[in-house]
Amino acid sequence: MTNQTRDNVSALVSRMRDRKPLVHCITNYVAMNISANVLLAIGASPAMIHAPEEAGEFASIADALLVNIGTVSPHWFNGMSVAAKAANAAGKPWVFDPVAHFATAYRREATAQLMTLAPTIIRGNASEIIALAGASGGGRGVDSGDSVEQAKEAARTLARRYCTVISVSGEHDFVTDGKREAIIIGGSAWMPSVTALGCSLSATTAAFAAIAEKNFFCAAIAALACFAEAGEKAAERAEGAGTFAIAFLDALSTLDSSAPAQRIASS
Numbered sequence: 001m002t003n004q005t006r007d008n009v010s011a012l013v014s015r016m017r018d019r020k021p022l023v024h025c026i027t028n029y030v031a032m033n034i035s036a037n038v039l040l041a042i043g044a045s046p047a048m049i050h051a052p053e054e055a056g057e058f059a060s061i062a063d064a065l066l067v068n069i070g071t072v073s074p075h076w077f078n079g080m081s082v083a084a085k086a087a088n089a090a091g092k093p094w095v096f097d098p099v100a101h102f103a104t105a106y107r108r109e110a111t112a113q114l115m116t117l118a119p120t121i122i123r124g125n126a127s128e129i130i131a132l133a134g135a136s137g138g139g140r141g142v143d144s145g146d147s148v149e150q151a152k153e154a155a156r157t158l159a160r161r162y163c164t165v166i167s168v169s170g171e172h173d174f175v176t177d178g179k180r181e182a183i184i185i186g187g188s189a190w191m192p193s194v195t196a197l198g199c200s201l202s203a204t205t206a207a208f209a210a211i212a213e214k215n216f217f218c219a220a221i222a223a224l225a226c227f228a229e230a231g232e233k234a235a236e237r238a239e240g241a242g243t244f245a246i247a248f249l250d251a252l253s254t255l256d257s258s259a260p261a262q263r264i265a266s267s
């Protein structure tokens, strides 16, 4: 099983540069620039389009959609809803990043409504995944207060309840579709010190979903494996959080397609 997953992930990483999928991102103000640069570095084509007047039309043209509620407000929420509905109608995958969804009543309500639109993959940190399953965790804002280990059971519950793929990031990462499971090891302790890397990971997850021919379990793993590999390479050269961010983009844009799969520990 692990070897099959590794082969699938290596194939996805090489396919990215050939296919150059168009990834429609409705993300937060903090994440937009780094997410677009990360998508370009892995070989995808980003477009940040959020107006409700055009988000639905664009979602049906794009190869995949990302919805991230990091700085959500009512007008943006309308854009997210019409885009997710259009992606579903056009048979395009969409990834949901429920940033700090537990923090306020407004976010909880926005998240509940987006969850009814059946996201293809949900990518969050441990605190976000624990709270999404209805348990209480240690999160207060956008950073996780819980470990991935503590979020595993919540991830399994969510995957089965919503028939979706759950991708949990942290010091090591965990992916499940309710039946299969994978752990991804690597990255760097500098990663949580660079804002919106998790948001960029969700955008990368959407890019892999676009080319995964419905193997969304492997798409989620591929994105994490690329981040684990590039994060570790970048840490070898970084002098701090600033140079790490630059070195991370360099490492992503020069990835050897067979290297990320070696970061998959089990499945």
Ligand SMILES: Nc1ncnc2c1ncn2[C@@H]1O[C@H](COP(=O)(O)OP(=O)(O)OP(=O)(O)O)[C@@H](O)[C@H]1O
Residues within 6 Å of the ligand: 099, 124, 125, 126, 142, 143, 144, 169, 170, 171, 172, 173, 186, 187, 188, 189, 190, 191, 192, 194, 195, 196, 197, 198, 199, 200, 201, 224, 227, 228, 231
């Ligand atoms: N201590 C760590 N060691 C190695 N890698 C890490 C560590 N913490 C996070 N990462 C990696 O950083 C990336 C972002 O994950 P993280 O869990 O920090 O997302 P997040 O909390 O949603 O981030 P943000 O909200 O700032 O975008 C993932 O690829 C994850 O594997």
Ligand SMILES: Cc1ncsc1CCO
Residues within 6 Å of the ligand: 028, 030, 031, 070, 071, 099, 142, 195, 196, 198, 199
């Ligand atoms: C810092 C921050 N605030 C809202 S979204 C975001 C980016 C990391 O999730």
Ligand SMILES: [Mg+2]
Residues within 6 Å of the ligand: 099, 124, 125, 142, 198, 199
């Ligand atoms: Mg996040």
